[in-house]
Amino acid sequence: MNRFPAAVDSYLDQTLRARARPLLLSFDADWNLVEVRGDTAANGLAGEDARGLVQQLQDLFLGLPLDQSQDLPFVELSDGRHAHVHLIPDGENFHLLLLDARDEHRQTQVQQQMGNEAVLAGIEKSRTLARLRQIKSELEQQRARLEEANALKNALFATLSHEFRTPLTSIFGYLHLLERGLEPNAGQAQALRALRRNASHLFALAENLLEYGRSESGESLLDPAQLDLAQLVADLDAMFQPLAAEKGLALLIEAGAAPPEQAWFDPVKLRQVAINLLSNALRYTPRGYVKARLEWRDQALRLDVADSGLGIDQASRARIFRPFNRGAQHGGRGAGLGLSIVKRLVERMDGRLELDSTPGQGSTFRVSLPPLRAGGLPALPEEAKRRGLSALIVDDDPDVAGLLEVLLDDLGVSTRQAGTAAAALAAVAEAEPDLVLVDVELPGLSGNAAVYQLRSQGFKGGIVTLSANATEEARRAALAAGADYYLTKPLDFAQFARVIQQAGRRD
Amino acid sequence: MTEIARKVCMLGDFGVGKTSLVARYVRNTFSDKYLTTVGVKVDSRQLQLADGAGLKLVIWDIAGKSVIDGANQSYLRGASGLILVADGTREASLRAALGLLMQARELLPDPACVLLVNKLDLIERWEVAPATLAEIRRSLPVFETSALSGDGVEAAFAALGEALRP
Numbered sequence: 282m283n284r285f286p287a288a289v290d291s292y293l294d295q296t297l298r299a300r301a302r303p304l305l306l307s308f309d310a311d312w313n314l315v316e317v318r319g320d321t322a323a324n325g326l327a328g329e330d331a332r333g334l335v336q337q338l339q340d341l342f343l344g345l346p347l348d349q350s351q352d353l354p355f356v357e358l359s360d361g362r363h364a365h366v367h368l369i370p371d372g373e374n375f376h377l378l379l380l381d382a383r384d385e386h387r388q389t390q391v392q393q394q395m396g397n398e399a400v401l402a403g404i405e406k407s408r409t410l411a412r413l414r415q416i417k418s419e420l421e422q423q424r425a426r427l428e429e430a431n432a433l434k435n436a437l438f439a440t441l442s443h444e445f446r447t448p449l450t451s452i453f454g455y456l457h458l459l460e461r462g463l464e465p466n467a468g469q470a471q472a473l474r475a476l477r478r479n480a481s482h483l484f485a486l487a488e489n490l491l492e493y494g495r496s497e498s499g500e501s502l503l504d505p506a507q508l509d510l511a512q513l514v515a516d517l518d519a520m521f522q523p524l525a526a527e528k529g530l531a532l533l534i535e536a537g538a539a540p541p542e543q544a545w546f547d548p549v550k551l552r553q554v555a556i557n558l559l560s561n562a563l564r565y566t567p568r569g570y571v572k573a574r575l576e577w578r579d580q581a582l583r584l585d586v587a588d589s590g591l592g593i594d595q596a597s598r599a600r601i602f603r604p605f606n607r608g609a610q611h612g613g614r615g616a617g618l619g620l621s622i623v624k625r626l627v628e629r630m631d632g633r634l635e636l637d638s639t640p641g642q643g644s645t646f647r648v649s650l651p652p653l654r655a656g657g658l659p660a661l662p663e664e665a666k667r668r669g670l671s672a673l674i675v676d677d678d679p680d681v682a683g684l685l686e687v688l689l690d691d692l693g694v695s696t697r698q699a700g701t702a703a704a705a706l707a708a709v710a711e712a713e714p715d716l717v718l719v720d721v722e723l724p725g726l727s728g729n730a731a732v733y734q735l736r737s738q739g740f741k742g743g744i745v746t747l748s749a750n751a752t753e754e755a756r757r758a759a760l761a762a763g764a765d766y767y768l769t770k771p772l773d774f775a776q777f778a779r780v781i782q783q784a785g786r787r788d
Numbered sequence: 789m790t791e792i793a794r795k796v797c798m799l800g801d802f803g804v805g806k807t808s809l810v811a812r813y814v815r816n817t818f819s820d821k822y823l824t825t826v827g828v829k830v831d832s833r834q835l836q837l838a839d840g841a842g843l844k845l846v847i848w849d850i851a852g853k854s855v856i857d858g859a860n861q862s863y864l865r866g867a868s869g870l871i872l873v874a875d876g877t878r879e880a881s882l883r884a885a886l887g888l889l890m891q892a893r894e895l896l897p898d899p900a901c902v903l904l905v906n907k908l909d910l911i912e913r914w915e916v917a918p919a920t921l922a923e924i925r926r927s928l929p930v931f932e933t934s935a936l937s938g939d940g941v942e943a944a945f946a947a948l949g950e951a952l953r954p
């Protein structure tokens with residue numbers, strides 16, 4: 282290799298040194314500093330104190346061989362400066378050569394920063410777009426729901442006026458007859474019967490419409506009380522026997538075993554279910570019989586209503602439980618609300634509704650209702666009660682925690698409390714509960730973070746998240762973190778009890 | 789030189805919070821401004837192990853990458869522990885961390901490892917599902933952390949310290 286002329290060599294040496302401001306620290310094999318040479322001032326080593334720097338360099342080469350040349354680019358020193366650090370072995374000893382890298386670091390840093398931020402902005406952008414798409418589709422769904430609700434409302438009013446007009450016309454017609462005094466004895470009796478029939482029909486309709494309106498506004502709570510089965514059966518019999526007699530149908534309403542004293546039900550809603558099922562059966566049965574039976578069997582209240590009527594074919598099964606559906610049952614011209622109300626009421630009471638039917642031979646509706654407890658809370662299943670569910674309440678507000686404790690105690694659930702996400706994790710680690718109830722708004726880390734960590738650590742029990750935030754987004758975040766249920770405050774107690782019951786059942 | 793010291797490297801994609809975690813652990817500070825790391829910064833902290841022994845962690849904070857390239861290879865030399873860092877709000881950064889672990893295992897003989905899934909304070913925006921971490925936990929200690937709030941940070945470094953016990 283040709284050598285540069287001496288003048289050029291010395292020029293190069295000067296400019297490169299001026300730029301790199303080399304600092305050389307020479308050590309013996311035991312890291313004892315032997316000598317410091319070079320630009321000590323520019324390297325912040327004015328005076329003697331190189332100890333801090335030596336400690337840093339010693340840390341830097343921890344685990345690395347000192348007898349091999351090495352090159353560690355862009356090392357940040359404790360005063361924030363950057364240098365390229367070179368290790369140069371020299372017999373038993375070694376040198377560390379520090380070359381200034383401030384300018385180079387600044388340039389590289391700016392470039393890398395721009396690159397990284399561009400990528401992060403790209404991620405954020407596609408995320409925002411996805412969110413916008415999500416919001417758009419939610420808005421569309423909401424609009425569809427609103428349209429449906431609106432159509433439903435219109436249909437409701439149409440039905441209201443139409444259905445009310447018919448019985449009212451009839452009532453007034455017979456009244457008119459009475460007033461004219463035609464056929465005083467037999468006629469009067471018939472007119473009175475017709476009056477009663479239509480009046481009760483009107484009454485049932487009004488009750489249904491009311492119930493419908495109530496469930497739309499979501500405010501129909503359960504009202505449990507002890508049930509007088511015999512009285513209910515007698516009432517139903519008095520109400521429907523005249524109708525059946527008029528149509529020439531055999532009507533049999535009977536009571537089986539009565540529920541135990543502590544098994545409570547909502548008598549008003551149960552009555553409404555029975556009335557709707559019976560009037561439906563009588564309406565669609567041209568000849569033969571209608572039989573109803575109410576009894577306590579297998580820890581539930583059963584109501585079976587069987588008829589020898591038109592029957593319901595497979596295709597119509599789903600339709601008949603929808604509101605304002607007409608004529609799903611053969612030849613029918615129904616009120617359109619009865620069965621949908623039955624379905625809603627049964628669901629509200631946590632019961633089951635089943636239908637057996639053969640077209641041309643008849644139908645049987647079977648309702649099964651679990652008992653409710655006093656105060657509107659469904660009872661826990663017996664086995665859960667025996668086992669004694671345990672719950673951890675995670676809420677920093679002692680009033681809320683206290684309220685939850687009382688509610689859970691009422692359901693036979695024993696409780697412990699924690700005020701923060703960290704305390705919750707510790708409490709679960711100590712003893713795993715069946716259930717965890719978490720408030721989202723905790724001091725420090727959110728309740729969602731606690732839920733997430735519980736799940737990622739393999740907690741398999743039920744988790745119910747509570748929050749004052751009723752948005753769909755908040756709900757989604759809670760479920761994504763691993764909650765099974767998301768309840769918003771103020772709490773709906775009946776719903777709370779149902780959720781606790783379900784959450785406690787998982788294992 | 790009687791004190792026992794171990795070199796550990798922060799490994800993870802860029803922007804996941806490596807520098808912030810070190811700042812929280814070593815200086816108990818946090819900044820929400822992002823200043824990407826170029827090269828390496830070495831910090832250290834003395835750790836008291838469960839059995840009372842002392843251990844000095846020498847922590848290498850290096851530039852974030854989703855793969856180990858030539859420069860990072862030289863930074864990894866001599867490390868006995870790895871702190872893998874992912875950002876819970878970026879699922880891809882978790883895959884990157886696991887990829888980095890596989891690569892690092894080719895270079896280092898049996899390093900002690902912990903995985904930190906960071907930014908727990910942003911849990912509402914996390915893309916990583918809890919079940920995913922439950923699965924990873926079978927083969928690797930996993931900590932959900934927040935450099936912002938400090939949650940999980942001490943525990944994570946302490947666990948690595950225990951794994952590095954002489």
Ligand SMILES: Nc1nc2c(ncn2[C@@H]2O[C@H](COP(=O)(O)OP(=O)(O)OP(=O)(O)O)[C@@H](O)[C@H]2O)c(=O)[nH]1
Nearest residue numbers: 802803804805806807808820825852907934935936
């Ligand atoms: N909310 C929140 N932000 C965090 C957390 N940790 C880090 N950040 C922020 O995330 C950004 C990146 O953090 P850094 O610590 O610089 O990330 P890094 O992994 O060192 O990035 P590179 O050096 O580029 O590899 C900064 O804006 C931090 O403030 C956290 O736990 N919570």
Ligand SMILES: [Mg+2]
Nearest residue numbers: 806807824825
């Ligand atoms: Mg960094």
